[in-house]
Amino acid sequence: MSNDSFDVLIVGGGTAGITAASQLVQQADAPARIGIVDPAQAHFYQPIWTLVGGGVFPREVSMRTMAEVMPPGVEWIADRVTEFVPAANTVKTEDGRSLRYEQLIVAPGIQLDWEKIEGLPAALGKDGVTSNYTYDTVPYTWECIRKFQGGHAVFTFPNTPIKCAGAPQKIMWLAEEAFRKQSVRSRTKITYAAAGGAIFGIPKYRDALNVLVKERDIDTEFHRNLVAIRPQSKEAVFASTNGGDELILKYDMIHVTPPQSAPDFVKRSPLANEGGWVDVDKHTLQHTQQANVFSLGDASSLPCSKTGAAIRKQAPVLVENLMALRAGRPLTASYDGYASCPLVTGYGKVILAEFGYDGKIMETFPFDQARERYSMYALKAHALPALYWNGMLRGRL
Numbered sequence: 001m002s003n004d005s006f007d008v009l010i011v012g013g014g015t016a017g018i019t020a021a022s023q024l025v026q027q028a029d030a031p032a033r034i035g036i037v038d039p040a041q042a043h044f045y046q047p048i049w050t051l052v053g054g055g056v057f058p059r060e061v062s063m064r065t066m067a068e069v070m071p072p073g074v075e076w077i078a079d080r081v082t083e084f085v086p087a088a089n090t091v092k093t094e095d096g097r098s099l100r101y102e103q104l105i106v107a108p109g110i111q112l113d114w115e116k117i118e119g120l121p122a123a124l125g126k127d128g129v130t131s132n133y134t135y136d137t138v139p140y141t142w143e144c145i146r147k148f149q150g151g152h153a154v155f156t157f158p159n160t161p162i163k164c165a166g167a168p169q170k171i172m173w174l175a176e177e178a179f180r181k182q183s184v185r186s187r188t189k190i191t192y193a194a195a196g197g198a199i200f201g202i203p204k205y206r207d208a209l210n211v212l213v214k215e216r217d218i219d220t221e222f223h224r225n226l227v228a229i230r231p232q233s234k235e236a237v238f239a240s241t242n243g244g245d246e247l248i249l250k251y252d253m254i255h256v257t258p259p260q261s262a263p264d265f266v267k268r269s270p271l272a273n274e275g276g277w278v279d280v281d282k283h284t285l286q287h288t289q290q291a292n293v294f295s296l297g298d299a300s301s302l303p304c305s306k307t308g309a310a311i312r313k314q315a316p317v318l319v320e321n322l323m324a325l326r327a328g329r330p331l332t333a334s335y336d337g338y339a340s341c342p343l344v345t346g347y348g349k350v351i352l353a354e355f356g357y358d359g360k361i362m363e364t365f366p367f368d369q370a371r372e373r374y375s376m377y378a379l380k381a382h383a384l385p386a387l388y389w390n391g392m393l394r395g396r397l
Contacts, residue, residue, distance in 0.1 A: 004097055004098060004099050004100060005033070005099075005100040005101075006033045006034065006035040006075075006099065006100065006101050006102070007031035007032050007033045007034060007101070007102050007103070008024060008031045008033075008034045008035075008101065008102065008103045008104075008105065008322070009034075009035050009037065009091060009099055009100075009101035009103075009104050009105070010034065010035065010036045010037070010104075010105040010107060011036075011037050011038075011081050011091060011104070011105070011106050011107060011108050012036070012037075012038055012106070012107035012108035012109055012297070012299070013036050013037075013038030013040060013043065013066055013069075013070070013076070014038075014043070014107065014108075014109045014297065015109075015297065015308050015311050015388075015392075015393075016107035016109070016296045016297025016298070016311045016314070016315070017036055017038065017105065017107040017108075017297075018036070018043070018069050018070070018071065018393050019311060019312070019315045019392055019393060019395065020105055020107065020296065020315045020318055020319060021034055021036055021070075021071045021074045022071040022393060022394050022395030023315055023316060023319045023395040024319055024322075024323075025071050025072070025073050025074060025395070026395050027319070027323055029323070029326075029327070031102075031103075031326070033075070034073070034074045034075065035074065035075040035076075035077055035099065036070065036074055036075070036076050036077065037077045037079055037080075037081055037091065037093065037099065038066065038076070038077075038078070038108075039078055039079055039080040039094075040066055041065065041066055041078070042063050042064070042065060042066060042135075043063070043064050043065070043066050043068070043069045044062050044063055044135055045061075045062045045063075045385055045388050045389065046062065046163070046164075046308075047164065047307075047308055047342075047380075047384065047385075047388075048061060048062045048381075048385055049062060049132045049133070049135075049138045049167075050132060050167055050170045050171055050174070050344055051174075051344070051380075051381060052132070052138045052139065052141075052142070053130075053132040053138050053139075053141030053142055053145075053171050053174070053255075054141075054142065054145070054171060054174035054175070054178070054344075054347070055142040055145065055146060055174075055178070056347070056381065057381075059135055059138055059139055061385070062135065063135065064389070066078075069389075069393050071394070071395070077093070077097075077099065079093040079094055079095050079097060080093060080094040080095075081093055081094075081108070081265055082094050082265055083265065083269065084104075084106075084265075084266075084269040084270060084271050085098075086104075086270055086271060086290045086293060087270075088100075089101055089102070089104070089292065091104070101292075102292065102326075103292045103293070103294070103322055103325065103326065104290075104292065104293045104294070105293075105294050105295065105296070105318065105322070106266070106271060106278045106293065106294070106295040106299060106300070107295065107296055107297045107299065107300075108263050108265075108266060108299050109163075109263070109297060109298045109299060110161075110162075110163050110260045110261070110262065110263075110298035110299060110306065111260060111261050111262065111263045111264065112133055112134070112258045112259075112260055113160075113258060113259040113260060113261055114258050116258075116259045117226055117227060117228060117229060117256065117258065117259065118227060118228035118229070118237075119228050119229040119230060119231060120228075120229045120256060120258070122231070123229045123231040124137060124256070125137050125140050126140075127231055127234070128144055128234065128251065128252055128253040128254060129229060129231065129254055129256065130143075130144050130253070130254070130255055130256070131255060131256045131257065131258065132167065132171055132255065133167075133257060133258055141171060141255060144253045144255075145174070145175045145178050145179075145253075146178070146182075148175075148178075148179060148182070148184055148188070148252070148253055149184055150184045150187035150188050150252075151187075151188060151189070151251075151252030151253070152188075152189045152190075152191065152249065152250055152251050152252050152253075153172075153175060153179070153188060153189070153190050153191070153251070153252065153253045153254070153255075154190075154191045154193060154236055154249055154251045154253070154254040154255070155168055155169065155171065155172040155175075155190070155191070155192050155193070155254075155255045155257075156168065156193050156194070156226045156236070156254070156255065156256050156257055157169075157192075157193070157194035157195055157196065157257050158195055158225060158226065158257055158258065158259040158260070159195035159225040159241055159259070160259045160260050160261060161260060161261075161306060162257060162260045162306065163260065163298050163306045163307070164305070164306065164307050164341065165200075165201070165305055165306075165341065166200070166341040166342075166343045166344075166353070167257065168192075168194070168255070168257040169192060169199065169200075169209075169343070170343060170344040170345075171255055172190065172192055172218070172255070173212070173216075173344060173345045173346050173349075174344060174346065174347065175190070175253075175255075176190055176216055176218070176346075177346045177347055178347075189219060190216075190217070190218050190219065191218075191219040191220070191221055191249060192213075192218055192219070192220050192221070193220075193221040193224040193226065193236075193238055193247075193249065194220070194221070194222055194224065195223065195224060195225040195241050196222060196223070196241075197222050197223060197242075198222065199213060199220065200343075200353070201359065202353060202355050202359050202361070203359070204353075204361060204370050205343065205351060205353045205370055207370070208351055208370040208371070209343070209345075209351070212345055221238070221247065221249075223240055223241040223242040223244065224238040224239075224240065224241070224247055225238060225239050225240075225241050226238055226256065227239045229254070229256070233250075234250055234251055234252065235248050235249065235250055235251070236248070236249045236250075236251050236254055261276055262275075262276040262277050262278070262299045263299060266278060266299055270289075270290075271287060271290065271293060271295075273301050275301070277299060277300060277301035278293075278295035278299050278300050278301060279301050280294065280295045280300050280301055280302065282301075282302055282303055282304075282335070282337070282357070283317075283334040283335055283336075284317070284321050284331045284333070284334065284335075285300070285302070285314060285317055285318045285321060285335060286321060286325075286331060291325065292325065294318050294321070294322055296311060296314040296315060296318050297310075297311050297314070302314070302335070302337070303337070303357070304337040304338075304339050304356075304357065305339035305341060305355075307339050307340060307341060308388065308392075309338070309339055309340030309341075309354075310337075310338060310339040310340075312392055312397055313335060313336075313338040314335050316333070317333040317334065317335040318333075320332075320333035321333050336356045336357060336360075336362075337355075337356040337357030337358075337360075338354070338355075338356045338362055339354070339355060339356070340352065340353065340354045341353040341354075342376060342377075342379065342380040342384070344377070344380065345372050346372070347377075348374050348377050349372040349373070349374065349377055350372065350373060350374075350376035350377040350379070350380050351369065351370055351371065351372055351373075351376070352364075352365070352369045352373075352376040352379070352380075353369070353370075354369065
């Protein structure tokens with residue numbers, strides 16, 4: 001086997017890629033040579049960024065070096081993928097390499113499309129414009145909240161799929177409580193402006209959140225997609241997603257969730273569906289056209305929430321099916337769409353939403369998870385990060 005030939009090649013060293021690799025190397029008949037292609041030097045536990053933005057943790061708790069999380073025995077190619085050539089079982093990279101594979105796992109995560117909001121890239125990180133969606137910008141969220149003196153605080157949700165659909169409102173709930181503690185809530189208006197038609201998609205949790213919206217005096221603007229930021233006048237421009245008029249909101253602070261999509265090199269590849277996502281069977285995670293290609297995580301076409309909890313359930317299905325393919329057996333493992341969203345509704349309060357395909361409720365605990373609980377907050381803030389670094393990334397969960 002040449003230096004550029006792999007039994008299994010994984011594109012992406014994020015949650016999905018590292019978890020799948022860790023489980024692969026532990027198989028009794030593990031592939032002899034496994035490679036991960038990713039140019040990033042750091043790996044982030046992004047779910048904690050809500051609590052970083054809320055002032056609970058420093059951002060440094062979310063980061064490890066890529067070398068620290070790379071599974072033993074897996075080769076790390078610190079390069080950027082530019083092209084998929086499935087007809088030749090090859091991936092091309094920015095450094096000019098052609099990496100051959102027997103099986104391919106595509107897990108490059110999701111792309112943040114900041115530039116699709118006019119004026120946002122230049123405005124981000126100053127004058128009250130912030131976002132929890134990057135390591136660089138998340139500390140400014142807490143600065144905005146901590147120094148807020150009243151006015152209008154706006155929180156947005158775009159008209160695209162995003163990683164962790166609960167995140168745009170989690171930081172809003174934390175900000176609302178912080179404003180109360182800082183005695184500025186009485187002179188503050190809070191608006192949640194979302195492109196969708198409701199605050200959450202699953203009725204059980206939506207009903208509970210709607211009660212909180214009323215109790216905590218949150219203004220909601222649904223069917224509203226942020227299209228422009230005007231930093232000089234501190235105006236946010238929203239297009240209607242259901243045929244209504246444009247809406248312009250003045251803001252003193254605005255937390256922006258950027259539009260998101262599959263990475264460009266995935267979109268333009270033969271592996272993508274019409275929406276740009278890696279086109280896989282929603283149960284087996286095998287590509288619909290290329291039998292030796294699999295995908296999981298945020299770049300896949302799986303019709304589920306894009307969360308780390310979903311990946312935790314996807315990875316063993318993918319690994320079992322990939323190993324079955326290598327052994328010439330039928331692919332019998334099946335993913336049921338499970339995802340989890342710990343909805344932080346305040347400091348020390350979480351509603352734990354768990355559901356699968358078609359909105360099926362799939363709760364873990366023997367109590368009503370639609371109620372705010374400190375125990376679920378402790379799970380979110382302390383237990384899950386430890387399980388991520390020490391369990392999931394090491395193939396133990």
